[in-house]
Amino acid sequence: MTEDLKAQLHSDLREAREALIWKLEGLSDYEVRRPMVRSGTNLLGLLKHMTGLEVGYFGDTFGRPFGERLSWFTDDAEPNSDMWATAEEGREWMVDLYRRAQAHADAVISELPLDTLGKVPWWGPDNQVSLLRILSYMSAETSRHAGHADILRELIDGSVGWRRDDASMPSDDEEWWEQYRRRLEQVAREAGGRAG
Numbered sequence: 001m002t003e004d005l006k007a008q009l010h011s012d013l014r015e016a017r018e019a020l021i022w023k024l025e026g027l028s029d030y031e032v033r034r035p036m037v038r039s040g041t042n043l044l045g046l047l048k049h050m051t052g053l054e055v056g057y058f059g060d061t062f063g064r065p066f067g068e069r070l071s072w073f074t075d076d077a078e079p080n081s082d083m084w085a086t087a088e089e090g091r092e093w094m095v096d097l098y099r100r101a102q103a104h105a106d107a108v109i110s111e112l113p114l115d116t117l118g119k120v121p122w123w124g125p126d127n128q129v130s131l132l133r134i135l136s137y138m139s140a141e142t143s144r145h146a147g148h149a150d151i152l153r154e155l156i157d158g159s160v161g162w163r164r165d166d167a168s169m170p171s172d173d174e175e176w177w178e179q180y181r182r183r184l185e186q187v188a189r190e191a192g193g194r195a196g
Contacts, residue, residue: 006114009135010106016142017102019162020047021095023149027156032091033084036155043152044094045084046145048072051098052082053141057134058105061118066104068097109135 024032024043032044052073055066072081085094114132123129153159162168171177 002114005132006109006135009132009139010109013135013139013142016139016146017050017098019146020050020142020149021098023146023153023159024091024095026159027153029091031156034156035084036152040080040084041148041152042084043149043156044089044091045082046149046152047094047098048085048089049082050142050145051094051101053138054098054101054105056122057120057138058108061120061129061134062108062112062116062131063118064104064108066101068100105138 024047027043033042035042052070055070056073058064059066071077085091109131112131114130114135116131117128118131118134119127120129120134150160150162160169
């Protein structure tokens, strides 16, 4: 049961990782960096952020250093610098770094039992977490940011879907979507006109 659970959580994490990378494909360097919402959230920034989380939660938490310095995790790093890529931090470099961070995390996941205890340094003193807790947490965190990437990508060029081979959408017909959206707008206006 434990190994099955570990394998399933690890599979969920891998699937969310791939969705995040897939959202960058076919876009220009501008588009992957483009801040699409007030918070500045952008596709390449999400990947950079998740690179740091993979390194921190699987490496630092369990005393298994990544071995590469992440400039955005130094004491003198600019605030929020893990959420956007500089012009010098190219897409290919960032994807490769993310893949190396994943490989490091995957080694930790493979080598340690789920009940292995570690400490998340930034969660404060005297905290202990199991690999099960971190694997579950990171699966949820990666899926959450893959969801952000879904919305950003749709805002950029209209592309939607969870995976390359399965968009999980009811239609690919533009007219169907326009009618659907108009219907939802109408329902929203009707509901918004009612007193609560």
